[in-house]
Amino acid sequence: MSPESSGKSPAAHTDKAFEADLREVREKLLAMGGKVEEQIAKSMRALTERDSELGELVMEGDLEINRLEVDIDDLCRRILALRQPAASDLRLITTGLKIVTDLERIGDEAVNIAERAIELNQAPPLATYVDLPRLAELAQEQVKKALDAFVRADPKTAEEVLQSDDQLDDLFVKIFNELLGFMMEDSRTIRRATALVSICKYLERIGDHAMNVAEMVIYMVRGTDVRHPKSRAVPV
Numbered sequence: 001m002s003p004e005s006s007g008k009s010p011a012a013h014t015d016k017a018f019e020a021d022l023r024e025v026r027e028k029l030l031a032m033g034g035k036v037e038e039q040i041a042k043s044m045r046a047l048t049e050r051d052s053e054l055g056e057l058v059m060e061g062d063l064e065i066n067r068l069e070v071d072i073d074d075l076c077r078r079i080l081a082l083r084q085p086a087a088s089d090l091r092l093i094t095t096g097l098k099i100v101t102d103l104e105r106i107g108d109e110a111v112n113i114a115e116r117a118i119e120l121n122q123a124p125p126l127a128t129y130v131d132l133p134r135l136a137e138l139a140q141e142q143v144k145k146a147l148d149a150f151v152r153a154d155p156k157t158a159e160e161v162l163q164s165d166d167q168l169d170d171l172f173v174k175i176f177n178e179l180l181g182f183m184m185e186d187s188r189t190i191r192r193a194t195a196l197v198s199i200c201k202y203l204e205r206i207g208d209h210a211m212n213v214a215e216m217v218i219y220m221v222r223g224t225d226v227r228h229p230k231s232r233a234v235p236v
Helices: 010-048 052-082 087-120 132-152 155-185 187-222
Strands: none
Touching: 010 052, 010 087, 010 132, 052 087, 087 132, 087 187, 132 155, 132 187, 155 187
């Protein structure tokens, strides 16, 4: 049946197809976000539960995240080429292209954590993992909140992510200092404590990527670029 005989214009069909494409972008990004959140949780369990097999699963799961990155990139570029979106829809697509990169890098950080966990599992555990699980929880919360802000096009939630970053950074410094204390007290802990410091850095970077996502959500909704405010400051 042709558009004319069905009573629907070609433009109406085009609009529906365009909306379906945009919905698919959101759904795939949300699915990818869910995967990276799961990867963070699994990699930390590989550490705290000394489960190296779980760490191996994290590394295997990275292939799915990479596949989603390629799929979303292809979809966004196809929309740009065929639909020629304007204004807010264009910002959505360009935001999607940037967010997918940050999500892929979060997945990479989860793999890094899993690799260090497998390494640590070969040696006796330190007396404590200090506040590492809490740091991981904060990083996961940042990722989840940033993605929720994207899905709901909610700049206020995105701003909460930006405001919460200091809490994550403060805990990172606290854990770093505690691990440094272990190394100074007992040189036998240096290798293990250094691996835990690396995990802290990976989690802190995950928080930074969540910040990037939140900043892009603000741009998507308001058209305001809030990245690197100091670099845009006007000299007095």
